[in-house]
Amino acid sequence: MAFDTNTDPSDKQAPKQPLMVSGAEAVIRCLLEEGIDVIYGYPGGAIMPIYDALFHFTDKIKHILVRHEQGATHAAEGWARVRNKAAVCFATSGPGATNLVTGIADAIMDSSPMVCITGQVAKHLLGTDSFQETDVIGITAPITKWNYQVTRAAEIPAAIAKAFYIANSGKPGPVLIDITKNAQFEMMEWLGYEECTSVRGYNPNPVLNISSVEKAADILNKAERPMIISGHGVLISGAEAALQAVAEKAGIPVCTTFQGLGGFSPKHDLYVGIPGMHGNYGPNLLSNNCDVLFAVGMRFDDRVTGDVTRYAKQAKIIHLEIDPSELNKVVKNEVSILADAKAGLEALLPLLEERKHDSWIQKFRDCDKEEYEKVIKGELNPTDGSPRMGELMKYINEKTKGEAIIVPDVGQHQMFAMRYYDYNVPNSWVSSGGLGTMGFALPAAIGAQMAAPDRTVVTIIGDGCFQMTIQELGTIWQHNLPVKIVIFNNNFLGMVRQWQQLFFDYRYSQVELINPNFVEITKGFGIPAEKVTEREELDAAFDRMFAHDGPYLLEVVVEKEANIFPMVPSGAAAYEVILEPQS
Amino acid sequence: MKQHSIKILSQNSPVLIGKFMLIFSRRKIEVVNFSYSKVNEEDGLFTIDFLADEWMAENIQKQLDKVIDIYETTLN
Numbered sequence: 224m225a226f227d228t229n230t231d232p233s234d235k236q237a238p239k240q241p242l243m244v245s246g247a248e249a250v251i252r253c254l255l256e257e258g259i260d261v262i263y264g265y266p267g268g269a270i271m272p273i274y275d276a277l278f279h280f281t282d283k284i285k286h287i288l289v290r291h292e293q294g295a296t297h298a299a300e301g302w303a304r305v306r307n308k309a310a311v312c313f314a315t316s317g318p319g320a321t322n323l324v325t326g327i328a329d330a331i332m333d334s335s336p337m338v339c340i341t342g343q344v345a346k347h348l349l350g351t352d353s354f355q356e357t358d359v360i361g362i363t364a365p366i367t368k369w370n371y372q373v374t375r376a377a378e379i380p381a382a383i384a385k386a387f388y389i390a391n392s393g394k395p396g397p398v399l400i401d402i403t404k405n406a407q408f409e410m411m412e413w414l415g416y417e418e419c420t421s422v423r424g425y426n427p428n429p430v431l432n433i434s435s436v437e438k439a440a441d442i443l444n445k446a447e448r449p450m451i452i453s454g455h456g457v458l459i460s461g462a463e464a465a466l467q468a469v470a471e472k473a474g475i476p477v478c479t480t481f482q483g484l485g486g487f488s489p490k491h492d493l494y495v496g497i498p499g500m501h502g503n504y505g506p507n508l509l510s511n512n513c514d515v516l517f518a519v520g521m522r523f524d525d526r527v528t529g530d531v532t533r534y535a536k537q538a539k540i541i542h543l544e545i546d547p548s549e550l551n552k553v554v555k556n557e558v559s560i561l562a563d564a565k566a567g568l569e570a571l572l573p574l575l576e577e578r579k580h581d582s583w584i585q586k587f588r589d590c591d592k593e594e595y596e597k598v599i600k601g602e603l604n605p606t607d608g609s610p611r612m613g614e615l616m617k618y619i620n621e622k623t624k625g626e627a628i629i630v631p632d633v634g635q636h637q638m639f640a641m642r643y644y645d646y647n648v649p650n651s652w653v654s655s656g657g658l659g660t661m662g663f664a665l666p667a668a669i670g671a672q673m674a675a676p677d678r679t680v681v682t683i684i685g686d687g688c689f690q691m692t693i694q695e696l697g698t699i700w701q702h703n704l705p706v707k708i709v710i711f712n713n714n715f716l717g718m719v720r721q722w723q724q725l726f727f728d729y730r731y732s733q734v735e736l737i738n739p740n741f742v743e744i745t746k747g748f749g750i751p752a753e754k755v756t757e758r759e760e761l762d763a764a765f766d767r768m769f770a771h772d773g774p775y776l777l778e779v780v781v782e783k784e785a786n787i788f789p790m791v792p793s794g795a796a797a798y799e800v801i802l803e804p805q806s
Numbered sequence: 807m808k809q810h811s812i813k814i815l816s817q818n819s820p821v822l823i824g825k826f827m828l829i830f831s832r833r834k835i836e837v838v839n840f841s842y843s844k845v846n847e848e849d850g851l852f853t854i855d856f857l858a859d860e861w862m863a864e865n866i867q868k869q870l871d872k873v874i875d876i877y878e879t880t881l882n
Contacts, residue, residue, distance in 0.1 A: 364825045365832070369874040372821075389874055424816075424877035548868035 241414075246376030247272035247407040250340065251280050253383040256416035259311050261285045261302070261673060263295035267315025268355060270342025272407035274313075287669065287702060290694035292319050294666035296326020296397075297692070300335040301670025304653045305628060307459065309336035309390040310670060316343045317355030320401070321362065325660055327397045328366040332657025333482060334455060336395035338386045345405040346374045359401050368396035376409035380416055388419035393427025394546040395459060429545070431562045431570055439517070439541045439558045440574035446515035448583045449475045450506070450538075452498060452527070455482035456520015456545060458649055462565035463487065466519065469568050474579040476587055478506035480521050482656045485646035489625075495587040499527045500791045501638040504598075504800055505590030507791060510535045511798035512586070517541045520564040523553035524657065533796035543567040597802040598788050603643065609782040610758050612636055612711050616643035618765045619681055619709065627679040628653060628671050632664035632688035635717035638787045640683045662691030665708070669695060672704045679707065679769070686712040686738050696748040699774045707768055708750075710741055710778040713785065721786045725804060726793070745776040752776035809838065810863040811855045811882045817875040818850040829869045830856060849877070 244252065250273050254262070264286060266274040277286060289295045292314045299310035314323050320341040330337045343349070344356045360372050369389045373382050379402065386398045443449055457466050457479075463486055470477045470487070476495040477487045481502075487494055496503030498510065507529075510516070516538040521527070528534040531553055539557040542550055543564060550559040560567050602613030616639050619627070625645030630653045631637040637654060646652050653671050655663040668682035689710055699706055716734040723731050745752035751771060755764045755778070768775045791800045816822050823842070830837055839855035858866065867881045 360821060361824055364821075365828050422874060425874050546872075548865070548872050552865060552868075 241412045243410050244413045245272060245276065245407065246379050246402065246409050246411060247276040248279075249376060249379045249411060249413060250383065250402065250407070251276045251284065252413065253380050253416055254311060255280070255283055256418075257383070257387050259284065261287060262311045262313055263287045263289055263298040263302075263670065264313030265289055265292050265295060265315070265319060266313070267319045267342065269316035269344055269404050270313060270319070270407075272404065273340070273342065273402070287673070287698060289666065289669075289698050291692065292322035293325050293662070294669070294692055294695045294698065296323050296330065296337065296339070297660075297663050297666035298670035299337045300326065300330050300333070301630060301653050301667035302674040303335045303337055303395075303670070305650050305671050305674035307461075307650060309338050309387055309395070311338050311340065314339070314341050315355065316341060316359070317357045319355075320357055320359040323399075324362060324366070325658075327363055327399065329655050329658040329660045329663065330397040331366050331368065333655065334395050334459065335397065336390040337397040338383070338390050339397060339399040341399060341401045342407065343372065343401045343403045346403045347405070349403070359399065363399050366397070367399050370399040370401070372401040372403070373406050374403045376406050376411035379406065379411070380414075381419070384417060384419035385422060388422065389425070394456075427545075428563070429547070429561045431566055432560070433570065435558055435560045436567065436570045437574060439543075439560060440571055442515055442539055442541060442557065443473055443475070443517065444576045444578070447580070448513045449473065449515040449517060449580065450509065450513040451475050451477040451517045451519060452480060452506075452521055453477055453483045453486045453519050454480045454521025456564040457483055457486035460520065460545075460563045460565040462520070462568050463649055465565050465568035465572065467491070468572055469575065472572065472577055473575045474577075475517065476580070476584050478503070480524075480527060481641060481654070482652070483521060484641065484652040485649045488647065489645045490647070493584070495584070496591070497641065498797065500529070501642065501787050501789065503591070504594040504789050504802060505587040507789065507797045507800035508590055509586060511537065511796070513538050515539050515541065517543070519543045519568065520545070522546075522549045527797070528553065529791045529795050529797040529799070533798075594789065594802060605758070609756070610761060610779055611785055612639040612781050613643045614758075615709065615711060615761070615779055615781070616640055616683075618761055620644045622765050622769050623679050623681065627651065627681050628675060630654070630664050630668040630671050630680060630682040632682075632684045633659045633661045634685045634688060635721065635785070635787050636683050636685045636711040639711075661688045664688060665692045666695045666698070668706045668708070669698055669702075669704055672706050680705075681707045681709060683709050683711060685717060686710060686714060686736055686741070687716045689741065690738075693744070696745060696750060700749045703773055705772065706774050708774070708776040709768075710776065711781050712738065712741070712778055713781050713783050714738060715783065717785070718787075720784070724784070724786070741776070741778045750774045750776055752778065754778040754780070756780045807857055807859055809855060809857055811853060812867060812870065813880045814852040814854070814870060814876055815845070815878040816850055816852065816873075817877075818844055818846070818848055819875060822850075822873070822875055823852075825873055826852065826854065826870065829866060829873075830854070833862065833866070835862070835866065
């Protein structure tokens with residue numbers, strides 16, 4: 224057994240003397256070679272050799288002991304979304320592995336790079352229903368970008384190198400390596416680490432087809448009412464500057480999807496908001512009026528399009544996307560550009576003519592005015608009733624200058640967080656979009672805070688979501704992570720209640736929560752906490768929270784039956800967006 | 807709806823059969839024939855005949871192309 228932790232893992236030269244290490248130690252050495260310095264995980268029987276190896280490397284690699292394996296995956300997602308590179312989580316076999324499933328599914332939907340390493344029963348026990356054996360490869364096949372079971376120690380370095388390459392390249396996503404216990408114990412010769420740079424049949428960097436870029440430029444140069452929808456791909460590829468240059472040169476208004484928030488400055492004159500179910504009025508209504516729709520790094524999620532059979536039918540659609548399976552999947556494109564967003568936009572820029580579309584942009588501003596009068600004004604500046612969720616976001620925005628990392632959970636509060644915060648810094652919106660995982664936020668905030676220790680991380684959580692992963696307060700306290708936790712408490716599963724009100728004639732079925740004392744529970748975890756019920760108390764309460772050097776929970780009792788508008792009702796077309804309840 | 811045939815050159819691994827079939831079953835695609843032959847120690851060739859419209863057949867091919875251990879697909 225080696226555990227020669229002084230062997231510099233960054234030394235690319237192979238050791239002079241053959242170094243014999245266990246498979247478990249090889250795992251840790253590989254992670255160090257990949258630059259990993261934090262692991263989110265939970266030990267158990269089938270992964271004990273790896274945890275034993277980790278014990279000898281604690282000066283080089285930090286392990287965050289979460290309270291549930293789902294928390295490990297969400298924390299890893301939080302870290303990955305802020306750093307834009309793969310994070311790592313560990314779990315044991317059986318229930319440990321199955322507890323990862325929700326987080327892995329969340330990561331594949333939102334293109335979060337992640338390498339999950341699970342322990343597995345010994346090879347001779349596979350398929351025998353032995354203790355804590357489960358077919359994690361079969362279970363995670365449809366929700367991982369790649370998964371693989373290692374049964375021999377010698378396979379470990381190549382498998383882990385391949386895992387990181389796949390997780391980080393192309394459209395990022397989660398991968399899972401399942402390592403049998405015998406492979407962890409088995410001794411192998413450590414020959415150094417070779418980074419993976421290619422995989423047969425996998426092409427994450429497609430060659431840009433310039434003729435498709437030329438066709439797109441021709442269409443955009445002739446457009447009278449063009450619109451750009453900027454998605455998560457812009458942030459993943461670091462294409463923010465290229466997008467701004469394209470928009471400015473061609474004078475095209477830009478909206479950013481839910482996951483694309485921060486990809487284009489909300490203060491820019493060409494920014495027109497967010498499309499989709501609870502997005503802004505203009506980009507929804509005018510999706511039915513644009514003549515060219517240029518989609519960059521997004522996938523036409525049904526929450527964006529509404530009824531897709533009636534989505535932007537009049538428009539020529541140009542789709543720039545790195546995942547070939549997304550092209551022509553939901554909408555039919557006039558031009559498909561298979562490329563990384565940054566590469567595609569940079570190739571397009573010189574081909575564009577300088578244009579202005581002032582009267583077209585004015586239509587968005589007219590929509591903005593209507594939305595402000597009917598929705599935003601009352602939401603941000605209420606004078607009576609309980610505090611409103613939009614109002615809380617206004618405080619958070621002002622006190623953090625729109626520069627914090629916002630980690631919302633899933634539901635009404637998430638939509639308010641999306642709408643009423645200025646995402647002035649890219650990669651500052653860490654949210655569960657595609658899967659819509661309640662309970663995501665608290666553990667994801669752990670990863671986000673560790674990825675950006677010098678930045679303020681605010682997690683916005685509903686009272687329903689909070690109770691799904693509340694145990695991660697223990698992780699936050701143990702590591703003294705200065706996460707600011709704001710509970711929007713309406714004693715309801717608010718989004719479901721809103722739908723029951725609007726579409727099920729007020730039949731509130733199983734949505735009312737009688738909650739425990741969140742403040743006392745939080746204090747029990749050693750974290751300061753307070754509860755606010757009155758509008759007049761908000762300003763000072765937020766000041767106390769942000770002034771506190773450490774984790775802090777602020778519970779605000781908000782209006783019980785508030786609704787989030789605008790709204791594209793389920794089954795409606797995007798242009799049928801409504802600003803208030805319809806009779 | 808017509809019958810398509812897709813040939814899949816992939817890693818010679820039994821795990822892949824499950825991955826392929828999930829892509830078909832998730833979309834409720836009717837598979838009418840399925841065969842596998844080992845090309846060499848490393849490669850295997852699957853042939854799957856199925857019923858789908860053109861758009862869905864192309865969609866299936868794209869999804870199969872996303873499976874990392876698939877090297878090449880040919881749709882007829």
